Structure formats: structure tokens, C-alpha cells
Amino acid sequence: xxxxxxxxxxxxxxxxxxxxxxxxxxxxxxxxxxxxxxxxxxxxxxxxxxxxxxxxxxxxxxxxxxxxxxxxxxxxxxxxxxxxxxxxxxxxxxxxxxxxxxxxxxxxxxxxxxxxxxxxxxxxxxxxxxxxxxxxxxxxxxxxxxxxxxxxxxxxxxxxxxxxxxxxxxxxxxxxxxxxxxxxxxxxxxxxxxxxxxxxxxxxxxxxxxxxxxxxxxxxxxxxxxxxxxxxxxxxxxxxxxxxxxxxxxxxxxxxxxxxxxxxxxxxxxxxxxxxxxxxxxxxxxxxxxxxxxxxxxxxxxxxxxxxxxxxxxxxxxxxxxxxxxxxxxxxxxxxxxxxxxxxxxxxxxxxxxxxxxxxxxxxxxxxxxxxxxxxxxxxxxxxxxxxxxxxxxxxxxxxxxxxxxxxxxxxxxxxxxxxxxxxxxxxxxxxxxxxxxxxxxxxxxxxxxxxxxxxxxxxxxxxxxxxxxxxxxxxxxxxxxxxxxxxxxxxxxxxxxxxxxxxxxxxxxxxxxxxxxxxxxxxxxxxx
Amino acid sequence: xxxxxxxxxxxxxxxxxxxxxxxxxxxxxxxxxxxxxxxxxxxxxxxxxxxxxxxxxxxxxxxxxxxxxxxxxxxxxxxxxxxxxxxxxxxxxxxxxxxxxxxxxxxxxxxxxxxxxxxxxxxxxxxxxxxxxxxxxxxxxxxxxxxxxxxxxxxxxxxxxxxxxxxxxxxxxxxxxxxxxxxxxxxxxxxxxxxxxxxxxxxxxxxxxxxxxxxxxxxxxxxxxxxxxxxxxxxxxxxxxxxxxxxxxxxxxxxxxxxxxxxxxxxxxxxxxxxxxxxxxxxxxxxxxxxxxxxxxxxxxxxxxxxxxxxxxxxxxxxxxxxxxxxxxxxxxxxxxxxxxxxxxxxxxxxxxxxxxxxxxxxxxxxxxxxxxxxxxxxxxxxxxxxxxxxx
Numbered sequence: 001x002x003x004x005x006x007x008x009x010x011x012x013x014x015x016x017x018x019x020x021x022x023x024x025x026x027x028x029x030x031x032x033x034x035x036x037x038x039x040x041x042x043x044x045x046x047x048x049x050x051x052x053x054x055x056x057x058x059x060x061x062x063x064x065x066x067x068x069x070x071x072x073x074x075x076x077x078x079x080x081x082x083x084x085x086x087x088x089x090x091x092x093x094x095x096x097x098x099x100x101x102x103x104x105x106x107x108x109x110x111x112x113x114x115x116x117x118x119x120x121x122x123x124x125x126x127x128x129x130x131x132x133x134x135x136x137x138x139x140x141x142x143x144x145x146x147x148x149x150x151x152x153x154x155x156x157x158x159x160x161x162x163x164x165x166x167x168x169x170x171x172x173x174x175x176x177x178x179x180x181x182x183x184x185x186x187x188x189x190x191x192x193x194x195x196x197x198x199x200x201x202x203x204x205x206x207x208x209x210x211x212x213x214x215x216x217x218x219x220x221x222x223x224x225x226x227x228x229x230x231x232x233x234x235x236x237x238x239x240x241x242x243x244x245x246x247x248x249x250x251x252x253x254x255x256x257x258x259x260x261x262x263x264x265x266x267x268x269x270x271x272x273x274x275x276x277x278x279x280x281x282x283x284x285x286x287x288x289x290x291x292x293x294x295x296x297x298x299x300x301x302x303x304x305x306x307x308x309x310x311x312x313x314x315x316x317x318x319x320x321x322x323x324x325x326x327x328x329x330x331x332x333x334x335x336x337x338x339x340x341x342x343x344x345x346x347x348x349x350x351x352x353x354x355x356x357x358x359x360x361x362x363x364x365x366x367x368x369x370x371x372x373x374x375x376x377x378x379x380x381x382x383x384x385x386x387x388x389x390x391x392x393x394x395x396x397x398x399x400x401x402x403x404x405x406x407x408x409x410x411x412x413x414x415x416x417x418x419x420x421x422x423x424x425x426x427x428x429x430x431x432x433x434x435x436x437x438x439x440x441x442x443x444x445x446x447x448x449x450x451x452x453x454x455x456x457x458x459x460x461x462x463x464x465x466x467x468x469x470x471x472x473x474x475x476x477x478x479x480x481x482x483x484x485x486x487x488x489x490x491x492x493x494x495x496x497x498x499x500x501x502x503x504x505x506x507x508x509x510x511x512x513x514x515x516x517x518x519x520x521x522x523x524x525x526x527x528x529x
Numbered sequence: 530x531x532x533x534x535x536x537x538x539x540x541x542x543x544x545x546x547x548x549x550x551x552x553x554x555x556x557x558x559x560x561x562x563x564x565x566x567x568x569x570x571x572x573x574x575x576x577x578x579x580x581x582x583x584x585x586x587x588x589x590x591x592x593x594x595x596x597x598x599x600x601x602x603x604x605x606x607x608x609x610x611x612x613x614x615x616x617x618x619x620x621x622x623x624x625x626x627x628x629x630x631x632x633x634x635x636x637x638x639x640x641x642x643x644x645x646x647x648x649x650x651x652x653x654x655x656x657x658x659x660x661x662x663x664x665x666x667x668x669x670x671x672x673x674x675x676x677x678x679x680x681x682x683x684x685x686x687x688x689x690x691x692x693x694x695x696x697x698x699x700x701x702x703x704x705x706x707x708x709x710x711x712x713x714x715x716x717x718x719x720x721x722x723x724x725x726x727x728x729x730x731x732x733x734x735x736x737x738x739x740x741x742x743x744x745x746x747x748x749x750x751x752x753x754x755x756x757x758x759x760x761x762x763x764x765x766x767x768x769x770x771x772x773x774x775x776x777x778x779x780x781x782x783x784x785x786x787x788x789x790x791x792x793x794x795x796x797x798x799x800x801x802x803x804x805x806x807x808x809x810x811x812x813x814x815x816x817x818x819x820x821x822x823x824x825x826x827x828x829x830x831x832x833x834x835x836x837x838x839x840x841x842x843x844x845x846x847x848x849x850x851x852x853x854x855x856x857x858x859x860x861x862x863x864x865x866x867x868x869x870x871x872x873x874x875x876x877x878x879x880x881x882x883x884x885x886x887x888x889x890x891x892x893x894x895x896x897x898x899x900x901x902x903x904x905x906x907x908x909x910x911x912x913x914x915x916x917x918x919x920x921x
Contacts, residue, residue: 112773122814145706151767228774
């Protein structure tokens with residue numbers, strides 16, 4: 001020690017401060033006090049050069065007006081420093097960094113969060129009588145029960161009292177008196193009395209008071225507690241094959257289609273289970289159909305053979321008959337020729353003509369016979385279409401042109417411009433609308449003939465054609481008096497009116513036409529007088 | 530000399546090698562420098578050598594053999610329900626048991642004879658949970674009609690309704706010491722009801738999917754729930770908050786079972802059954818083998834754990850080692866299709882000698898231990914797995 005002290009004197013002062021363990025220890029010992037003293041700002045008047053920078057520098061109060069520096073008491077008004085959610089690093093007892101502080105953020109200290117790998121590793125229970133595996137003893141359980149029960153009762157009572165009506169005012173507990181001795185260096189010290197007596201009284205609750213605060217406000221839920229670390233390996237990736245196994249096709253109902261989607265037929269029947277059933281058809285069906293076919297063929301052959309045989313017989317008979325008739329005709333001709341021998345020329349001509357006629361008829365017959373054999377229906381057709389009168393054709397409703405031809409296309413297929421919902425009448429099942437036009441209306445002959453329309457004079461005469469047609473041309477606007485052609489005449493003869501001008505006399509005179517008129521006149525006058 | 534060498538080096542073309550080649554070569558050279566010096570090896574540290582020996586020994590630990598349990602056999606089939614039987618519970622005196630079913634009825638059966646004693650109607654939808662109270666003459670039932678009902682067994686009538694669930698209620702449990710019941714359902718929350726006042730004291734929120742099962746106990750944590758969001762949550766009932774979340778399962782956890790004697794519990798999911806330790810939910814081990822959707826789990830004081838699956842199979846395990854000593858699928862009752870087999874609930878009776886399974890073919894099957902089986906007739910075929918680090 002003396003050597004060291006001597007060395008210190010000789011050597012120059014050290015430029016760097018060395019950290020000496022002993023020194024730091026004594027420092028700590030010196031500054032241990034019973035009451036933690038606060039650093040107070042200097043009193044008013046002695047604040048020259050004092051700049052409060054931290055919150056503690058302000059002591060109990062606020063900013064100092066005489067110090068012309070931006071001050072932020074209680075940290076208020078400070079421009080926001082960059083918010084970082086970094087946690088301070090803490091070490092545990094063994095000196096390891098507490099990494100699970102990250103996981104325990106936001107929870108209380110009593111919360112258990114498992115985050116270490118050792119929490120995953122299975123442990124063997126070797127000793128079943130281990131104390132940690134035994135349930136806690138009855139005392140502890142009772143104490144726990146009591147504590148929990150009290151807590152639950154308190155909550156329960158709060159909930160119930162909110163619904164139960166108010167009762168008379170509860171008596172408050174009597175006032176409590178507390179003797180308080182503030183320490184000199186502590187906060188609460190104010191000069192004067194060394195002890196204070198404080199009277200504590202519970203605030204009186206008004207029993208008729210309705211609840212003070214609104215609890216019906218709906219606010220969004222707060223953030224949930226931080227998630228617990230996941231203590232298992234991540235789920236294995238699924239292979240393509242497994243994903244395909246679990247693929248579920250979209251559901252397409254056979255009954256409902258509320259949005260009216262048009263879905264192709266193969267998708268509509270996709271979930272029908274068609275691929276899952278395998279329909280087995282009995283092979284006897286095939287056998288039966290084959291047997292039927294064979295039987296049909298055999299029957300046809302038999303029928304044909306029979307008809308052929310019949311035809312041959314009929315032909316033979318016909319020929320037989322023809323030969324007979326020929327014989328007879330020959331015999332008759334021979335007889336006739338035997339009686340009167342006509343000149344040869346004429347005979348020859350006649351015979352030749354007859355032969356020609358015979359030949360033609362024979363050829364015609366043969367032709368018809370050939371056609372009948374080759375195309376039995378065609379003969380009828382040729383006959384029908386060519387021979388009939390046009391009015392007959394129209395009445396029958398025959399088509400205008402011959403059917404068939406090179407390209408057999410139904411003209412109804414061309415030129416349709418119907419939409420997607422053809423055939424679907426929006427659920428109207430009752431309407432019978434399978435055919436909207438007659439089958440052959442376009443091809444029938446009647447459509448190809450011109451028929452004047454009823455109202456052909458519409459464009460020349462306009463709309464009042466009816467009026468014009470009805471108009472009576474030879475009817476006067478105004479008729480003669482008395483000459484009323486509409487009035488009924490009655491059954492009797494025509495009634496004449498009184499003769500004013502003597503026209504009737506004149507006419508009667510004229511009719512007589514005699515020389516001597518006076519006699520008549522005398523007579524008449526005599527008669528008249 | 531040095532300058533000349535550098536000049537020579539500059540003239541030669543530099544061949545470029547890959548990173549791997551260069552690393553390997555440097556490693557090899559380092560190895561060579563040490564391996565060649567066999568004559569001058571450093572001295573072995575004796576303490577470290579001992580430690581190494583210990584570690585080597587620990588790597589092959591002695592695995593204790595699983596305990597022998599007698600196999601269980603079916604001895605009775607009770608059919609009376611006309612819908613799937615979903616839940617079962619025993620009366621504290623072990624005289625009768627209650628079952629709830631999809632036919633909206635709750636039936637009470639005599640344990641000894643298997644005869645029907647009483648049918649309770651009142652639910653308008655499937656009954657999913659039934660519990661007999663040990664401290665009151667009440668039966669609590671919950672169903673898919675969003676209701677939780679309290680039936681008084683002295684009058685055989687409903688006396689209380691607990692209204693508040695927003696959706697089907699899938700599970701129910703009574704607290705053993707406090708007069709409180711907890712019900713869980715499809716609305717992803719558990720509700721704590723005060724039995725007497727019917728008030729919804731607390732709502733345990735936190736799960737993000739249907740909560741499938743709930744268990745209550747007197748020790749901390751007092752409520753355990755498991756959900757279709759693959760987590761199991763341990764709750765602090767006094768605070769109404771989650772104490773711990775266990776996320777080890779990969780698939781929905783549909784069943785929970787508390788060990789009657791130990792301070793442990795098990796949770797069942799289609800990937801495996803996991804055993805946990807209270808109070809912090811420390812993982813103990815996996816009991817794997819039953820690779821199907823597990824609907825029910827039950828544990829015996831003897832250390833027999835049974836799991837019942839959605840496809841009708843049941844497997845019996847030794848609790849401590851996880852050894853599967855029996856597998857069984859009961860045949861369906863005549864008239865049912867084979868596809869209708871499924872187990873929805875399992876329970877040991879109060880004496881823990883009879884096992885009841887509630888099935889999807891509308892029957893209740895009772896099992897008991899086969900008295901004639903011995904260790905020789907049903908030997909333990911157990912191959913201890915080498916203690917490898919398993920991936921989870």
C-alpha cells in the first residue's frame with residue numbers, strides 16, 4: 001500500500017479516469033437514504049442558468065416563464081418522437097435475455113405464455129408421488145374457493161343491484177380518522193405542524209339517483225389480447241393428389257335456379273352420380289333382339305318366295321288364257337277370212353296397223369311392268385303429280401315443288417333468329433305452343449298462287465273504302481213531297497187525290513174523241529144541273 | 530525474395546472456387562494441423578469426461594414398464610333413445626345415471642338393471658350436455674336450442690332457465706365447491722352463471738371458434754375450455770381472464786378430461802391426445818394412436834384413459850406411459866347401419882368400475898373389466914420408443 005501511494009505521488013496525474021470497484025461500492029453506501037428525495041428546481045430568484053430538460057426537472061409544477069427556453073412539463077407539447085414499438089431488453093436471473101417479453105407484451109405478470117422449445121418436448125412421469133403432480137391440499141382449495149366466491153358474489157351483486165329498484169339510503173360507515181406524519185424530505189411536507197389528522201368519510205349515495213352514465217352506446221370491440229405462440233410445427237403441405245381428392249364441385253340444384261343461370265347440360269348432371277353407377281345390361285336382351293331379327297328375316301324370305309311362286313302361277317295362267325284367246329281369235333279370223341276373201345293389201349294394212357297397236361300396247365305394258373318392279377311407288381307419283389288439275393292440287397294441299405333434290409334441307413331451319421330461351425315459356429306449362437305455324441304452309445301450292453286480297457283497293461281509296469262502297473248513288477238527297485218510297489204502301493190500290501185542274505176530264509174527253517160534243521155536254525150538263 | 534514471389538504470383542492466373550470449396554478446404558487444413566500432432570495432445574480434463582459419460586448414459590434412459598390393466602368388455606346394451614345419445618352423467622350415489630340425446634329427451638336409467646326410470650322433456654332441440662349436481666337435487670342440461678335448464682329432481686320439472694347464450698350450447702360443467710355453473714357453446718364464449726339468481730356473472734371470451742368442452746375444478750385454474758380453434762384455455766375464474774393458452778394441438782380439441790387423483794388433465798384432438806400438468810399447463814406427453822376425430826375422453830383413478838371416436842372406435846390407454854392396451858369397436862345394434870357408429874360421450878361411474886359409452890346408433894353401451902383376464906392372457910406388447918426429439 002505504501003509503495004502504491006508513493007508511486008501515485010511520483011507519477012503524473014492519469015489522463016483517463018479508471019473505474020475502480022471499491023470506489024463505486026462506497027458511493028452506493030453513502031447515498032442510501034430512508035426516504036427518496038426528489039430533485040427540486042431552485043427557488044424563485046435563484047434560477048439563473050437553470051434549464052429544465054427532463055420531466056423530473058420541473059418538480060411538481062409547470063413551466064418557468066422567466067426561463068426563455070422551450071419547456072415541456074409532463075412531456076406535454078413535445079413534438080412527437082418517432083414511435084417505435086421496440087421493447088427494452090431485459091435479462092433474467094441467469095443473465096439470459098428475456099426474449100419472451102415479446103410474447104408477453106400486453107399481458108399481466110401473472111399470465112403464463114409458453115414459448116420455449118422445452119414446452120414442446122415430452123417429459124416422462126417417473127415419480128407419480130411427486131408433489132408437483134398432487135392436487136393442492138384441502139386448505140388451499142378452500143381458501144381459493146372463498147376468494148373466488150367473494151369475487152363472483154361481488155360481480156353478481158353489482159349486476160343484480162342494477163336491476164333491483166333503489167331502497168332507502170344505506171347508512172354510511174362512521175367517519176374514520178387517520179393520523180398522518182409527513183416526512184421532512186418527502187413530498188407531502190409543508191412547513192408547520194408535524195402531524196396531521198385526516199377525517200375520511202364515504203360519499204353519500206343518492207338511492208333515487210338513476211345511473212349516471214350511458215351504457216347503451218355501441219362502440220367497436222377493442223383489439224384482442226396478443227395471440228399465443230403456436231406450439232406445433234406448421235401443417236404439412238398437401239400434395240396435388242390429395243387436393244384433387246378433396247375437391248368439391250359447385251352445387252348445382254336440379255330444382256332451384258334463382259338467378260336463372262344457363263348452365264351446360266354436362267355441368268347440370270355432374271353431381272348426379274352417373275359415373276359411380278355402372279349399369280349392367282343382361283345379355284339375354286341382345287339374344288332376344290337377334291332372334292327376333294333372324295325370325296323376321298326368315299319370315300320375309302318365306303313370304304317373298306311364296307309371292308314369287310304365286311306370281312309364276314298367275315303368269316302361267318294368264319299366258320295360258322292369252323294363248324287360248326289367241327287361238328279363238330285366230331279361229332274366228334280364219335272363219336271370217338274363209339267367208340270373204342278381202343284384198344290382201346287392205347288386210348295387210350289393217351293387220352299391220354293392228355300389229356303396230358298391239359306392239360305399242362305390249363311395249364307400254366312392259367314398261368309399266370318394269371317400272372312397277374323397280375320403283376313401285378314412283379309410278380303412282382308420276383301419275384299423280386302430272387295428271388292432276390291445279391285446282392285439285394291446291395285442294396289436296398300438295399307441295400309446290402317436288403320434294404327431294406340434291407340437298408335435302410328443311411327450309412324451316414333457315415332464317416330463324418330465336419334466342420336462348422326458345423322452348424322455355426317461363427314456366428307456363430299449360431300453353432300448347434309446340435308448333436307455332438302450320439307444317440307445310442310455305443310449300444303448299446296455295447301459297448304460291450296469287451289470290452287478290454279482299455281489300456285490294458285500300459291504297460287507292462284509303463280507309464273510307466267501306467263508306468264509299470256503301471254509298472247509294474241513285475238515291476236523291478231530297479225526295480218529292482208525298483212521294484215517299486220508304487213509306488209502306490199498304491195493301492190496297494193506289495189512292496188518288498182530288499182532281500183540281502180537271503185533268504181527268506180532259507183526258508176522258510180526249511179518250512172519247514166524238515164530233516158531237518154537245519149532246520154529251522147537254523147530257524152531262526143536264527145531269528150536272 | 531518476397532518481392533519476386535509476389536511478382537510470380539501476379540503472373541499466374543487465379544482460379545476462382547466456390548464458397549463451399551473454400552470453406553471445406555480451410556476446415557480440412559485446420560483439422561490436419563491438429564490431427565497430425567498426435568505426439569503432443571492436450572491433457573484430458575477429468576471432470577468434463579465424467580460429465581460426458583453421464584450425458585451418454587442419460588441418452589438411453591430406463592423406461593418403466595406400463596402398468597397392466599384388465600381389458601374391458603361389453604356386458605350390456607341399453608336402447609331406448611330414438612336419437613343419438615349425446616351426453617351422460619352419474620348421480621353421486623351411483624344409483625342412476627342420466628343421458629341426453631338428439632331426440633330432445635333426457636332419460637334417467639337405473640344403473641343396476643339398465644331399466645328406464647324417467648323421461649324428461651322440455652328441450653326443443655338436441656340435448657348436448659347433462660350434469661347432476663353433487664350438492665343439490667338438481668340436474669342441469671344444455672342444448673342446441675340456446676338454453677341451459679335446471680331441473681329439480683324432487684318435482685321432476687324445470688325450475689330455472691339461464692338465458693344468454695347466442696347459439697347452441699355444447700357443454701356444461703358445475704363447479705364442485707361454488708354454486709356456479711359454466712356453459713360453453715358455438716358463440717365462442719363460456720358463460721359463468723350464478724345458480725340461484727340465474728345471472729350471467731361472467732363471460733369468458735377469448736376463443737375464436739366454437740368451444741367444444743369445459744371442465745371445472747376446485748384447484749387453480751378453475752375452468753378449462755377447449756375449442757375448435759385448436760386451443761385449450763385455462764381460466765382464472767376470479768378475474769374472468771385467461772390464465773394460459775395451450776396451442777399445441779393442430780386440430781379442433783373436442784374433449785377434455787381431468788385426472789381424478791393427479792393434478793393433470795388430458796385434451797383430445799384428431800392428431801393426438803396430450804397430457805398436461807396443472808396449474809400452468811405444462812406439456813407432459815403425447816398419447817398417440819387413435820387417429821380419428823375424438824369426441825370423448827374419460828380417465829379412471831387406476832390410470833386407465835379411454836378415448837371414443839366419431840367412427841365408433843374406442844381405445845384404452847395406460848395413463849402414465851400412454852400405452853394403448855386395448856382397442857374395440859362395438860357392433861351397431863341390429864337395425865342400424867354400420868356407418869351410424871360413433872361415440873359421443875364416455876363416463877366412468879362413481880365406483881370407476883363401469884364405463885358407459887353413448888353412441889350414434891342410439892344405444893348406451895356398458896363395459897366392465899374382464900375378471901378372467903390376466904397378465905399372461907393379455908400381455909403387454911410394449912416397445913419403448915427411443916428418446917428422440919420429436920417434432921410437433
